[in-house]
Amino acid sequence: MEQKIQDSLSEFGLKLDDESRSSLYKTSRWTKFISVAVFSLGALLFIFFIAAKDKMTFYLNREMGINASNGARFWIFFSMIFLMIAIISVIYYFLFKFSANIKKGFETEQTDTVIEGFKSLKIYFIITTILSGLILLTNLLGIISKLIQ
Amino acid sequence: MTEDILTTFKPQAELNDEGLSELSQLTQWARWNAILSLLAMVCSFTMNLYTAVKFPEAPDAIASFTMAILSALLSLLLNTTLLSATGKLKTSLEGYNQELFNMGLAKLTRYFKITGILTIIALVFIIFAIIIGLSAIATGQ
Numbered sequence: 486m487e488q489k490i491q492d493s494l495s496e497f498g499l500k501l502d503d504e505s506r507s508s509l510y511k512t513s514r515w516t517k518f519i520s521v522a523v524f525s526l527g528a529l530l531f532i533f534f535i536a537a538k539d540k541m542t543f544y545l546n547r548e549m550g551i552n553a554s555n556g557a558r559f560w561i562f563f564s565m566i567f568l569m570i571a572i573i574s575v576i577y578y579f580l581f582k583f584s585a586n587i588k589k590g591f592e593t594e595q596t597d598t599v600i601e602g603f604k605s606l607k608i609y610f611i612i613t614t615i616l617s618g619l620i621l622l623t624n625l626l627g628i629i630s631k632l633i634q
Numbered sequence: 635m636t637e638d639i640l641t642t643f644k645p646q647a648e649l650n651d652e653g654l655s656e657l658s659q660l661t662q663w664a665r666w667n668a669i670l671s672l673l674a675m676v677c678s679f680t681m682n683l684y685t686a687v688k689f690p691e692a693p694d695a696i697a698s699f700t701m702a703i704l705s706a707l708l709s710l711l712l713n714t715t716l717l718s719a720t721g722k723l724k725t726s727l728e729g730y731n732q733e734l735f736n737m738g739l740a741k742l743t744r745y746f747k748i749t750g751i752l753t754i755i756a757l758v759f760i761i762f763a764i765i766i767g768l769s770a771i772a773t774g775q
Contacts, residue, residue, distance in 0.1 A: 499649045499726065499735050508739035515746040522753050526760060533764050540771050596653065603656040610663035617670035624677035631684055 501599065506591065513587035513602075520581035527570045534566060576616075579609040658727050664742075665720040668713040675709040678702065708752065715745045 501509070534541070586602030589595075649657065682702035686695050719741030726735035 499654065499730055499732060501649065502732065502736070504736040505739050508736065508743045512739070512743045512746050515743070515750040519746065519750050519753050522757055526757060529761070529764060533767065537767060537771055596648075596650070600650075600653045600656055603653065603660055607656060607660040607663055610660060610667050614663050614667040614670060617667055617674055621670050621674040621677060624674055624681060627681050628677055628684075631681065 501596070509587050509599075510591060513584040516580045516606075517584035517588075520577040520584065523573060523577040524581075527574050531567070531570060534563070538563075576609060576612050579605045579612070583609065654727060657723065661720045661723045661727065664716055665724070668716040668720065671709060672713045672717075675706050675713070679706045712745065712748055712752075715741060715748060719745055 582605040583602045586598050586605060590598035590600075590602060679702055682699055685692070686699040689695060719738050722734050722738030722741060725731065726733075726738055
């Protein structure tokens with residue numbers, strides 16, 4: 486009975502046919518571009534923050550009263566920026582992995598590698614969904630605080 | 635080269651249970667992503683509208699409201715495309731509909747294409763800002 490159901494599923498199963506492979510291949514090219522662009526941007530911003538550290542310290546001190554002498558606040562500010570760059574890099578690593586696995590899967594004719602690619606894209610969407618939820622929560626709190634005022 | 639890779643992947647690889655399960659989970663998370671992003675956009679837009687109406691004399695009120703409209707439109711375009719892609723993929727996975735499956739994947743490609751184009755635009759602006767920042771540091775302003 487179980488075999489019969491399995492056969493039935495196979496008969497109507499979804500395939501990676503020419504059209505779907507073409508779409509996935511195009512998607513992988515775009516995701517590769519996006520992830521490489523974000524990595525490059527992260528590196529550029531990192532270099533910029535290192536190069537402009539003194540100048541930024543000056544502006545932070547002038548605008549927000551944060552300087553190296555009040556220790557924790559100063560380091561928290563810079564750590565937050567680097568943490569954000571690190572989180573974004575992790576997110577886009579999974580997008581890059583998706584792209585690499587799809588391409589490799591097509592080249593080596595291995596469905597398992599293509600499925601690994603789907604897993605990476607799933608992780609990418611999980612992380613971005615959690616971040617979207619946090620942004621939504623922040624916006625809701627913002628609206629509530631404005632209504633209370 | 636692209637054609638080679640596509641045509642040499644000879645087996646019309648059937649997605650096994652693991653593949654279908656991964657795709658199903660991927661679709662669900664992407665759907666939640668689109669829904670939450672759309673809600674976040676609505677909240678952000680409401681907040682900006684409220685600020686612009688309540689404090690119209692603020693110096694950056696018009697600029698921030700224009701930015702809010704622009705980002706709302708982009709978010710709407712992106713997330714409705716993702717929502718449409720996930721809707722098609724979800725239905726195709728439930729009903730084993732190959733045509734709908736292909737349409738869903740094509741929509742997903744469009745979603746990443748739009749993201750890619752927006753990335754190029756963002757890259758140009760950010761690199762421009764970095765150059766201005768670095769030149770300001772170099773000239774000591």
